[in-house]
Amino acid sequence: MSLPLVPNFIAGEWSRPAGLSTTPVFNPSTGDVIAECPAGGVAEVNAAVAAAQAAFPEWRETPAVERARVFFRYRHLVEQNFDALCQTVSREHGKTLAEARGSVYRGLENIEYACGVPTLLFGDTLENLARGVDCETILQPLGVCAGITPFNFPAMVPLWMFPLAIACGNTFVLKPSEKVPLTAVRLVELLEKAGLPKGVLNLVHGGRPAVDTLLTHPLVRAVSFVGSTPIAKYIYETGTRHGKRVQANGGAKNYIVIMPDADVPKTVEALSTAAFGCAGERCMAGSTALTVGAAAERLLPSLVAAARAIKVGPTDRAAQPDMGPVITAPHRDRVLSLVASGEQEGAKVICDGRGVKVADAPGGFYVGATIVDHVAQTMTLAREEVFGPVLNVMRMDDLDRAIEQTNRSAFGNGAAIFTNSGRAAREFKHRVKAGMVGINVGVPATMAMFPFTGWDDSFYGDLHIQGKEAVQFYTQQKVTTSRWFASGEGDVWRK
Secondary structure, eight states: OOOOBOOEEETTEEEOOSSOOEEEEEETTTTEEEEEEEOBOHHHHHHHHHHHHHHHHHHHHSOHHHHHHHHHHHHHHHHHTHHHHHHHHHHHHOOOHHHHHHHHHHHHHHHHHHHTHHHHTOOOEEEEEETTEEEEEEEEEOSEEEEEOOSSOTTHHHHHHHHHHHHTTOEEEEEOOTTSHHHHHHHHHHHHHTTOOTTSEEEOOBSHHHHHHHHHOTTEEEEEEESOHHHHHHHHHHHHHTTOEEEEEOOOOEEEEEOTTSOHHHHHHHHHHHHHGGGGOSTTOEEEEEEETTHHHHHHHHHHHHHHTOOBOOSSSSSOOSBOOOSOHHHHHHHHHHHHHHHHTTOEEEEOOTTOOOTTOTTSOOOOOEEEESOOTTSHHHHSOOOSSEEEEEEESSHHHHHHHHHHSSEESEEEEEOSOHHHHHHHHHHOOOSEEEESOSOOOOOTTSOBOOEETTEESSSOBSHHHHHHHTEEEEEEEEEOOOTTTTOGGGO
8 A cells, every 4th residue: 555645835836746765754653654755855945945935025015914814814723623733743753642732732822922923023213313313123024934843843843933934024945854744734734724825835845955955045044943963053054154044953951950858749740741751852851850969869769650650652542641652763772772871881770661562552662761860970871862751860969069060061951940949949040051941840941932042052043943032033123214304404415
């Protein structure tokens, strides 16, 4: 039986390009291949960029209130199709339906933010900057923008990008991960149905040739990216070298400090979600717990019990597990190898999810919740982003050493502290080197109106995704200084 070929969307037309090699799209819950994704490249990207460029002049002249109305209709359509969209996310990624709903809802918040674009595009005005001289600023769109998105949030991350970019008056080319293209197709279908003009949003699939074409194409003005740190650095360096604005979000190693006075039940609940939610496949995962003083003895027995109680299984069925699979078999094997390396280097696995068996889905890509104690900074497990349901535990003598350990990381996406001490919380917030900080919040990911502010090797660029910074990223500022002469004033040439 032939599998469906995922279509491109270029200049308002859906097409399934023939003659290209393809990559399989898996259902991670079963290991079955459910579609084939075309490996497009230069020709497909060039066509998409040409379509976006052709659509730009008319779209930029469309009043902001009319552009906003498109996204009000889009929001309504996403809500109408919410459950089906979540099921698509779950089927091709492996998230539980609850996790899929949460991620799609976060994406919906970004559509709502884009609906406010008429006020987001307000400029500034000052009368009498000098005598008889006025000054004003306006925000204008850039042109063709591009988004390159990862596998771990098939709906949310694309919705971080194209709604606001398009609402600001730009046109857009979306290149989603070839591992999860089906959700992107559905998102584009719904925006087409909302009345978006042809060519304003284009969808192409492919690997590195497609990415490199976007990064070097002279008509692409800005590139948004989310993915691993090595690729983020490559995206940033290549894109900026070719004169583009780039915001490139990379990986992370997020530390969660647990003080001796932390509320144990609430901390266990939050830490379990932070470490094992979405099977650990998120850049805001709380992957390392820094237990301070007696916190380890207070916390770990309950945490291990909670982790062992997490039910792992297929997410494409009515009966839902607590945690689904990871994205592919090779990724599962990488996670397992990193846990093994920690054990070989002297750490102790106190909750072992490596041998998990799912009887009704033996072909799925499963790893159970895993906790590794006595992890040292020198270990590979401590330095590399695992991107799986694995929690490292490092024991600290005091808060100072916990902050120092957190700040040694090359990454700087998120960090959190669990404590009942306002002094400890303030000290942590003030000194920790991370863009997003949680106080008794395990996953301090921001909502649509705030920027997603990674630091250091977690982000390359100047203006972050989401919020006012994203509006700045997708627009350019123009300053006009004006003076109107009174009759005869300044008419030196007449004399």
